[in-house]
Amino acid sequence: MTQTHTQDYERADGRRLRLTYAEPDGAVRGGLVVLHEVGAVTDAARLLVASLAVEGWLAVAPDIGSATGGADQGEGAGAALLAATDTTLAWLVDRGVRGDQMGVVGFDLGGTAALVVAANRELGAAVSVGGRGIEVPAAPGLPPLIDIVGGLASPWLGLYGDNGDEAGQAEIDKLKELAGRSKIATNVVRYAGASHRFDADPDAAAEAWQRTLSWFDAHLR
Template sequence: MTSTTTVDHQRTDGHSVRLTFAEPEGALRGGLIVLHEGHGVTDGVLLLVKSLAGEGWLTVTPHLAGDEGLTRQDLLDATDLTLEWLLDHGVDADLRGVVGFDLGGTAALLVASHRKLGAAVSVGGQAVAELPRLVAIAGRVTSPWLGMFGDAGDAVGEAEVEQLREAAATAKVATNVVHYPGANHRFDADPEAAQEAWQRTLDWFDAHLR
């Protein structure tokens, strides 16, 4: 499996972001941004970055503040810098996508509603108390968005997933919201659901990043 590299990307205006990325060994299909969970760039995040690179994507994760200190503007600024980095590395605008798991799943939905990308994927998300905000965002997505949610533990429940599905259906881009009964917000409690979600993620990017 390909290795990862960490760099500090800085613009001439002084804005910077730390990035960890992995390059595909074969032909470059496009670029993907991985928005990490609340614990930062963990071994699981690095595995995801390398696995997506193995599918032909230049894959990069910006190092973001934890869930206690990350603001919407921080997230969007870091994403913009990372999108710029991908463009500098030969990835055209319509071949750039974003994917997030856990806290990153919510972040990916936020980015998909504020930036026009080729595709976006959210796996997992916030608890029920946060859902009204997510429902409002889902109806405003400007990037084709796939959302996948479990309902175990502190994950989003079935009724709330249906609300997200209905809201996303009002968007002017392609959307799909999938419910996985028994899966938690990280999907690691249900390997079968995790495998299916992985394949759905690959298929979504295959369909929209071309």
């Protein structure tokens, strides 16, 4: 497996952020920001970073809690997320990645974050695998996802398990309907019976992984 590295990155404007990244062995196809779940960068996030590097992407996960010099803490989770993402994108630019070759991907709460970024930043592509907060905010400072999905700025793919219940199915179907009103490429796929983390359904997880790779293949050129 490709090795991951950690760097304390500082921009000229004073913003600082701890980054975990992995580089492909061959040519770099583009750069992907990996947004982690609650807390710091986990082993699961490191595995995702390494796996994306194997596929040819320069993948980097910001430790959002380590960010300094960005948004004021009182502005909430959304502002902190966007500030950390901007700093990470600047790191990719420093590494020679062009704007149309940049994307963002997140799992679980990171999937929620990826949609927030896709609604506020013009990137080549974004993917959310799972994620909470569709109708009720997942955290203070984050909007309900149904409020922002109709105005996306980046092509977005949403992959969701419905937990096998009618409420979960209805939420995801509503998100898909609203995403379809966006003026940019979107797709929402619902996996019947899978959990939001895809833990209990390896077939759904494998299919979601292939859809993720295909989305970036199609939109990051």
